[in-house]
Amino acid sequence: GAVVSQHPSRVICKSGTSVKIECRSLDFQATTMFWYRQFPKQSLMLMATSNEGSKATYEQGVEKDKFLINHASLTLSTLTVTSAHPEDSSFYICSATGLLSSYEQYFGPGTRLTVT
């Protein structure tokens, strides 16, 4: 089946710094990628939707200047958390849909971000 990877799997950064998370579709071209955020013992919340070559669409309440999303190619999307604060600590999960089946969505394994 289709595989989506995320890198890094875990990252610790200091408050005020920026951190980039990569999401890659390994064996298919991802027309659309999605970013989710999950707080401990809570559900996944959709943050934004990104299509290759265009600006991401953010869900209400998500700061686009803080969570920069770039979808530069059909296999890579990046989420950059800028000027991170401890409250940004969370589990970030990406997913992707492909050209062959737009209803099938493949989730990455997630990235645990801890801001100290």
Place this chain on the structure above:
Amino acid sequence: AQSVTQPDIHITVSEGASLELRCNYSYGATPYLFWYVQSPGQGLQLLLKYFSGDTLVQGIKGFEAEFKRSQSSFNLRKPSVHWSDAAEYFCAVENTGNQFYFGTGTSLTVIP
């Protein structure tokens, strides 16, 4: 707007007992429905999905779910639970924009 409700935050069952996890959805069109399982610190694993056709859907690990349009439900079932089934379970609905909206999850504990 679409939404998913999982009424049970936490369920405890004995190993070997049957299981049913409830999921209700709100969506204007024919929904695409999913159940995922998540172990601690891990990503999501797809258990099963419903797009159309037979309303009883078979998934992996012995799970099944039944789509009931009249009740706006998509409950997950398993006839005999194993200790390894202990995890967090999420129901989700996908809209026409391929965006997923998840329920709040049900935490399953399996006791020997």
